[in-house]
Amino acid sequence: MRYDFAAIEAKWQQRWAASGVFRAANPGEAGFDPDKPKFYVLDMFPYPSGVGLHVGHPLGYIATDIVARYKRMLGFSVLHPMGYDAFGLAAEQFAVEHGVHPRQTTEKNIANMTRQLKRLGLSYDWDRALATTDVGYYKWTQWIFLRLHGAWFDPARNKARPIAELEQLLESERLYIMPDGELIEPPAQGLEGIGGTPFGAIRWQELTVHQRRAVIDSRRLAYMDEVAVNWCPALGTVLANEEVTNDGRSERGNYPVHRRPLKQWMLRITKYCDRLERDLDLVDWPEPIKLMQRNWIGRSEGARVDFPLAYGTAKDAQEAITVFTTRPDTLFGATYMVLAPEHPLVDAVTSDPQRAAVRAYQKQAAARSDADRQAEGKTKTGVFTGGHAVNPVNNERIPIWIADYVMMGYGTGAIMAVPAHDSRDFAFAKTFGLPIRDVVYTPALTAIAAFAARADLAATDEKTLCEQMVDFVGLCINQQVSDFDAAYQAILRRREKDTFGGPLGSNRGAIASIWQDTVKALHESVGIARLLAAARKGEVISLLDDAETEHGVNVNSANEEVSLNGLPTAQAKHVIVEWLEKRGLGRKQIQYKLRDWIFSRQRYWGEPFPILHGPDGEVRAVDEADLPVELPAMEDFKPEASDDPSAPPRPPLARAPESWRYVEIDGVRYERELNTMPQWAGSCWYYLRFCDPNNDERFVGREAERYWMVSPKKDGQPHAGGVDLYVGGAEHAVLHLLYSRFWHKVLYDLGEVSTPEPFGRLFNQGYIQAYYYEDARGVRVPAEEVADASGTPAAELQDQIAPLFHHGQPVKRLYGKMGKSLKNAVTPDEICDQYGCDTMRLYEMYLGPLDQSKLWNTRDIIGVHRFLQRVWRNFVNEETGALLVTDEPPGDEIRRLLHRTIKRVTDSMNAMAFNTAIAALIELNNALVSAERLPREVAQAMVRMLSPLAPHIAEELWEKLGRAGEEALMTAGWPGYDEVMLLDAEVVYPVQINGKVRGRITVPSDADEDAVLAAAQQDEQIARNLEGKQVRKVIVVKGKLLNIVVG
């Protein structure tokens, strides 16, 4: 009876489905066991693509399945669900191209992918399967949107609260609104303004209904605003910043994108910057992913500083321009200011003679798309406004420019320019001849200054001077010299006997680059003159021909009240900010890069907003009772590709039947919101729905959510609860994972969920890569049609390959992520047909570490397939079908091997290092080949260890073993090992002489150091090597090795 994987796999997949063994019971349901610990292991759910899965997709799914099965064996109650992220641009594009309604194509694709996934024997609880396009699902997506719409962010508590509470606070005057929109609490006793309100505050009672509504609406977490959006004419929709690539194109489809102002739904994610950043400390995620999120959030600490406008500049403007800077310590070096072209104060500061030039520049900047800007690189452009401001620390009058290297979207849209210590300001100052003033001496600059003060500039030739300086600076930086006199003398002494070879000490950091630049300067005979001219005048100039952005020590930084001179950068920042605060000129400020999330799309295939627009501009939330707002059935759902700047885009839903578009409430006719939500909406919360997918009352039942999401705290570990293991690709590092965290935190603030974070542990699997082939024209050809000259398919060739051909044409072999576009996809179906899914699972796991990208090589699959066949033959007599198992206990050696293997496999499973788990099982199995009959004890342990990895063959063998007493394999338990069995009576020591292995000795494992050494000295080969040499030192690493140091 041979190993018939097809029959075995079909049999067990049917049995599992029929018995529902993988169904996870919620609290209160039949079969729920409150004593079991829970484990929630989740895959990033896929988008149901028309071409189905290739072997790259299931990599993560197989891994989570192994974890799920392993955890079940350890006695956990495991939640392991699967679903589909089915809304979005890709599905709609596919439908448009094929002329079929997206719901049809989506359903068809889901059916196909579900079939493919089931074939892999993945132990999902299919009863919980969902798609974001299910009406019963997106009803709750809309419901969550209403929560966002119905909430505001209270900065005092740093959390979201229901909007009704804001209304109450305003109405009862426990909170006031200032004209700039700031919310303030009532002033302390004695400081009230007229009528008990703060000076300048807007009185709620005096506002009209419209004004009140505007105040409230502008503070919601979901709000409408006219913003410069990323408009993609080809896709006919707005895109999020995260959906636009660096070169100004759409991530989906690679179409051009440009900015245009449009009124859009926005989500106020920026209010959560602080918590999104800080709470990364609570989760167990890969550090690189955390870092990417941190960079995206972009927290900077700095200061806000007001620069008053100089007399004769402003006509009717406010008196000051506010800037944000991370380097307030360089304030004395600010020699000009720059406003973004769109800055509201530009008009006010512009002088009449400059007005035409400023207008022209503004117009030009507005017209330039991001792609154009990119093409121009970092060349600085700008125009002088004619206006001046006053540097508050030294009362200097400095010019105000506008330039597009300052952006309105970050900070205040205005900067103070410190060309000496910021490379962009430096480039701008160079271009326009603006003054540059050093106010921070970095270690390199300090050393150069010290050199210039000591060297005999008049009497030494230029080349020698340069060489001396490089030596001197190198010495000072490398050895952190503070006694410059001694250092200078050392250099002179060295020069006497040494020829010039390079900077003293090892080449490190700053000195290496100075060294390179100087050598270059020497070489080209440029720069030296400049350098020496400056040195002779007692000035210091940077050798690097760029701003010195490193931290250092302040110089030239003092006024009558405050001096930063001599202070290191961190201290200087602190002192100057304190001074500014005291004088009311500035304050400490934390700034983030993250912008609010543009949340509407002008597309059909998305969740409709539960929002109505009234005739007077009222924005009204749909009553909860009226959810869901179903997507209307439409024949023509194509987007309108348009780029008419005067006409707002018409989303497809504008063509929906009037019966859908208009709703009458209390005699008022409302029009529905015609935009739809972006694809991210559905994936923001699906992990919650999986806890309780059929709940009609709530988006997730409270008890189910608590049970699956809250995990017990481990001592000393940062802890946020949430999904216990979330596995997916790193491509979602900032998009999905940031958006989900944001929604989750809002739901947490509003008391709808129990944990501050959605995903307690994240694991990024690598990609599966594969060779792909291009012909002479650079056109990719299908990988399976490529062969060598003799016609052998490329997949079967060795790695050192002969020239390859596609239908006679020579092709080039390249390497990339597997997929449709590279024409190198291999489907799991073809592998399952040929080898079975157990082999497929083992192969993908055996390929290498899960978190690394690795090369798919069909030829190698045979290795793990042979392993399974050998396992089968170790258990079953292929002739008779008889079980080759004995009840005799195993021999001592086999038993020790078994226990060592159990330890290795257990450790590997815990570390998710499935490749090494499989290697250990192969070794054990190979050691058993020679045995006539397998001891039952070994056979049982082996099957248990194999079962998470190759569950079908394991189940079959388990059944043949008689189920070890009626136990289902899933609950059979994971084998344990005995520490004592890991130790051998004797141990082999490699003996090193001066670190080289010269022989090995066998000693009892409890031998002490002297005994080990004595044994080594008796060894013939070792003795020969020691002959005539003196033993200086002996190192014995217990149980590991012996090293004899001789002289």
Place this chain on the structure above:
RNA sequence: GCCGGUGUGGCGGAAUUGGCAGACGCGACGGAUUCAAAAUCCGUUUCUCGCAAGAGAGUGUGGGUUCGAGUCCCUCCACCGGCACCA
């Protein structure tokens, strides 16, 4: 440019805290079985020199720390990923 990751035989990869580099698999080579082939089984397989015993070299480069470095520190290089005028 900045940030992050990776670099080990012909190939994929292994190597708790620094302790025998190359586990395991693929491929290749040799052998057994077979009329033959497939399949299977046994053996060899980092490189160089050597009939051999053995010797030497070796984890991208160069240096350092250490009795001892794939592992720690510094430097440079290559490839992959992210960000990119963020003040």
